[in-house]
Amino acid sequence: MADRVFNFSPGPAVLPLPVLEQARDEMLALPGIGSSILEISHRSPAFDRILDETVAGLRGLLQIGDDHEIVFLQGGASLQFSMVPMNLLRGRSDKADYAITGTWGATAIKEARREGAVHVAWDGAGSNYDRLPDRGGLALSPRPAYVHLTSNETIQGVQWKREPDVGDAPLVCDCSSDFLSRPIDVSRYGLIYACAQKNAGISGVTVVILRKDLLERSRDDLPRMLDYRTFVKEGSRPNTPPTFAVYILGLICRWIRDKIGGLEAMARHNAAKAGLLYDVLDASGGFYAGHARPDCRSDMNVTFRLPDEALEKQFVSQAAAKGLVDLKGHRSVGGIRASIYNAMPVAGVEALRDHMLAFMESAATARTAAAR
Numbered sequence: 001m002a003d004r005v006f007n008f009s010p011g012p013a014v015l016p017l018p019v020l021e022q023a024r025d026e027m028l029a030l031p032g033i034g035s036s037i038l039e040i041s042h043r044s045p046a047f048d049r050i051l052d053e054t055v056a057g058l059r060g061l062l063q064i065g066d067d068h069e070i071v072f073l074q075g076g077a078s079l080q081f082s083m084v085p086m087n088l089l090r091g092r093s094d095k096a097d098y099a100i101t102g103t104w105g106a107t108a109i110k111e112a113r114r115e116g117a118v119h120v121a122w123d124g125a126g127s128n129y130d131r132l133p134d135r136g137g138l139a140l141s142p143r144p145a146y147v148h149l150t151s152n153e154t155i156q157g158v159q160w161k162r163e164p165d166v167g168d169a170p171l172v173c174d175c176s177s178d179f180l181s182r183p184i185d186v187s188r189y190g191l192i193y194a195c196a197q198k199n200a201g202i203s204g205v206t207v208v209i210l211r212k213d214l215l216e217r218s219r220d221d222l223p224r225m226l227d228y229r230t231f232v233k234e235g236s237r238p239n240t241p242p243t244f245a246v247y248i249l250g251l252i253c254r255w256i257r258d259k260i261g262g263l264e265a266m267a268r269h270n271a272a273k274a275g276l277l278y279d280v281l282d283a284s285g286g287f288y289a290g291h292a293r294p295d296c297r298s299d300m301n302v303t304f305r306l307p308d309e310a311l312e313k314q315f316v317s318q319a320a321a322k323g324l325v326d327l328k329g330h331r332s333v334g335g336i337r338a339s340i341y342n343a344m345p346v347a348g349v350e351a352l353r354d355h356m357l358a359f360m361e362s363a364a365t366a367r368t369a370a371a372r
């Protein structure tokens with residue numbers, strides 16, 4: 001433990017220590033199996049059980065009913081930018097509506113344009129994605145094929161606090177960076193997708209939760225491996241799935257259920273952590289300037305600027321010297337980004353808060369000295 005730092009990476013990101021320890025303990029031999037998870041067939045009874053338990057874990061945490069299927073895919077959230085319109089839009093005359101709330105939403109709509117007609121229901125580019133639409137702010141097309149959202153924009157640090165009303169249109173959501181960080185009412189969604197490497201494990205597996213009736217939209221001209229029906233029919237195993245990533249996802253589900261106490265508790269824990277940092281921003285007299293507007297700032301990715309880039313560089317390097325790493329913001333926003341996903345301990349956030357307070361004070365002292 002002594003040499004683990006507090007890792008604020010946006011993803012792949014920090015994992016819960018008990019999950020890492022269990023994976024380590026079982027690395028050479030799964031209990032009762034005698035082989036590593038890395039060595040067993042994806043068609044073995046041992047992996048059957050791991051996959052079934054992972055699906056059951058997700059169903060339990062998110063209270064997913066029989067109307068929705070859960071499948072595991074590869075290709076990351078990025079492949080879903082393409083698969084969603086391939087399966088839900090291809091060949092249709094209606095439009096897919098997109099709310100462009102940050103870099104990921106902007107990337108998603110580009111792929112949809114290749115498959116059919118799209119409609120921009122809202123675009124935050126004009127203010128460099130520092131906000132979300134106000135109540136009723138989505139300008140939907142008459143009968144959208146679906147409405148696409150990004151629940152948490154990982155780069156800008158803006159997060160929807162609740163779903164907008166989209167009428168009867170299927171709601172499709174890229175939940176990559178806040179999946180399993182809070183409860184969601186899955187029954188309100190047509191399709192949810194999330195890569196695992198932010199809150200739900202490691203890279204390699206992408207979770208797709210989709211309403212069964214939407215499977216009827218997929219056309220027979222789709223390549224087999226890009227057709228959701230294939231993954232439903234084959235139980236996520238039309239070919240070799242990312243077995244280790246599925247195993248870790250299963251451990252994460254169990255950790256949230258047994259150690260945290262479920263998604264309500266997870267959400268409270270995450271909001272409390274984020275609050276520690278936003279309180280510093282709000283009380284800093286503008287020294288730390290948050291990127292996102294207060295009403296939509298993210299509990300996952302806290303983004304802010306300092307008065308100038310030289311100070312930001314110092315802030316990052318002095319933090320690293322204290323074991324607080326990977327705090328540099330994305331180049332499109334600049335400044336600092338602290339990603340404080342599920343597995344970031346409170347102690348890590350408290351250490352960052354203390355660094356922020358100490359750094360602000362030393363900058364003020366240096367300014368006073370220079371003015372003399």
Ligand SMILES: *Cc1c(COP(=O)(O)O)cnc(C)c1O
Pocket residue numbers: 011075076077078079104150152153154174175176177195198
């Ligand atoms: C990380 C991320 C992605 C990209 O995920 P990949 O697995 O790298 O394709 C897409 N959307 C959001 C919101 C993300 O946070």
